[in-house]
Amino acid sequence: MGTLFHGAEETLDVTNIEQVFQIFSSVFNSVVTKGANQGVLHYVSENVTSILGYTPEEMKGKRITSFLHEKDRKDIFINCKNTPFEQKEDKLFTVRLKKKDGTYLWTEITVITLRFLDIPMKSKEQLYIIKEVPIDKEENLLQNDKLAVIGQLAAGIAHEIRNPLTSLKGFIQLMRSDKSFNEQYLKIMDNEINVVESISRELMVLAKPQPEDFKLCDIQTIFENCMTLLEGEIFQKRVKIIRKYSMEKITVLCDEQKIKQVLINLVKNALDAMEGPGNITVKISKRGNHGVISIKDEGVGIPNELIDKLGKPFFTTKSNGNGLGLMMSFKIIEEHNGKIAVKSEPGVGTVFTISIPLHD
Template sequence: MYGGKPSIDWYKDELRRTVENLHNHIFKYKRDEDGQFVFTLSEGKLAREFGLTTDRISGKRLQEVLQLCSEDIMTMYEKAYEGHVLEYESAMGERIFTTTLSPIVEQGRVVEVVGSSTEITERKRMERELQEAEELYRSLVEDTLVGVYIAYVNEHSFVYVNPRMAEMFGYTQEDMMRLGAVDLVVPEEREIVLKNQSRRCKGDRSPIRHQFHGLRSDGSIVHLEVLQKTTSYKGKPAVIGILQDITERKRAEEMVRKSELLSVIGQLAAGVAHEIRNPLTSLKGFLQLMYSQQQEKQQYFHIMVSELNRIEKIISEFLVLAKPQDIAFKERDVVPMLEHIIVLAETHAVMHNVRIVTRYEPDPPSVMCEENQLKQVFLNLLKNAIEAMPNGGEVHVGVRREGDTVVISFRDQGCGIPEDRLARLGEPFYTTKENGTGLGLMVSYRIIHNHGGTISVTSREQQGSTFEVRLPVG
């Protein structure tokens, strides 16, 4: 120590200890009098592991110590001594190392080269696994049979589409990058896309699944289903989506629906024959009486008209079930629809001494539906609830949200439905009403099923019944 300051020897010892404890292999070499490269330093934990410490190899020639190295590597040592900074990788068995060679220049000439070797076996393994994972991911995305896209939440166009998605819409991948989701949807359904985009911009991260009609480059339409979720891409909020062409599936479902419809019509045939035969028999009998008793014919007209009306009602409801369903779903609020049918049913309620009470949750979500069909279901259920109370009472109509479902309920205070009869509700011509046909509820079940929803009923005798329609949120 000199004047309280560390000596040069102390600095040398400190530097030596530091180098010796490095995980690397730190070495130096220079030319000897014969022009051969010899080691002048070799320290670090790797040096000790391989027996290459300074005390063992100092003064030894590189060719002697590195005899297992290739000619290319020896050439690197030559070039480093010419003034070049070089880096190379080498392997010893299954272990991989990276070495950096840096010349030490004094007075314009290289007097020594310092080298540093670091083991990178684990890093190489991770890089290899990452590359394999990337190749697998790329193969899965690029060669998959479903469309895949990425789009930034706050931007219009896509940032990535896979080949399958471009093929679905009849564009090249390059052309697709100039388009946005709204450009690929038929005009009447673009409102749904804009609504979903608005949800994302407001921070909604919940997965979204819906079906839509895609617009191809040639103007043709393809039926698609999309599942999308929020993610992060290159540090920005983005949406990743998967599209599946369900055109063939929809055709198959339509064929199944028609097949089921034919089966239902077959079931109805026997019932229709029976239900129509009885009124016709009555009409026939009364007509025969009119021939024989002209003076009394006026009193039969009321009965004849009543029976004809019953035939007309059966046929009308039958046709609703059987006619083709070429409908377009649109986003609608259920409350205005309910208010509309309540107005229609108000007179019917007054005649039965029934008061209609409504209870709607604030701002209930909208649903994707065919409005007139849902109104038909609501009117049928409300009418049934009114007629279930011959002595009057209250019908409670409610709307609430349960998760991703909107629930519309109709609760009466009638005599209830026996448990053994609940399971048969919706069967053709099965009814709990004296003048019912059973077709109204059957048609309602079919309509709600086609909307992706359900109808459930709970009932207690002498306390009333509750019908609940559950529809997915639009």
């Protein structure tokens, strides 16, 4: 594909770069360009509508990265950033692009550097040729993705369960040799069994989610219900909840119980992060077409290099945690077409910000 395009440089007398795009848009599924302004699209062929559902005007002026799946964004950004524009080799990426209906489509994107001698800003222009991935290849990609997650989960489960099982085995041996301490050992063993049961319960929720029950809910009401449930723990920790709520009612279409689960988990994490008395600041506001909840603690903070790992199976910064609660929280918000953003500064605190689309 790239060879064909570069061959056109020698045979076409091109004075307008869009003439080339029009030719190639009739041959390939979709053509877009990467401009000098941080990947902003300034041309999109008409046939993009049949693939992604957008009109060209809806994509123009936006960055190509805004349509990429979060897991693919980093890979293509690093590769493009490190590619010299005078380089003659084209780049091929297999990535997921977000369609207008919110679903993702596996695509192959060929990145071609434009080197026409008579095109202004030649060293800053790139062409993207987007093709839909064949069904069989898409199924293989999805299967590989699932296997990678399963492998990661299996390794985490083995690690998390091995520790309490090793303790149980050791205490059984001690009980056989010293029966006078059986009662003491039994209490510790019971705690270890509870750890295994807790992991099993959380894994069951991940493996077999409960049916969704979406309805219109007021975010502030949901949060206040969570505060009622956590009142005792908040009092015990001597933490003050500072509320900063929008004056207007913020309504979202959501599964109330699942959102409560997320908020309780994040507030508990904030409480655990604080070594002594302090404040947890909760802001509920409207930002564009999203309802936003931010939970800010005054805890120990999270090193910047660990933030990207949050939400991964069995990754946790807590000595007695397993990371599954946060993993489920990310999953639930994703099911609501929302996002969780994290900002943190060691020694200062952490802010978790949830954004969920508002009900139209």
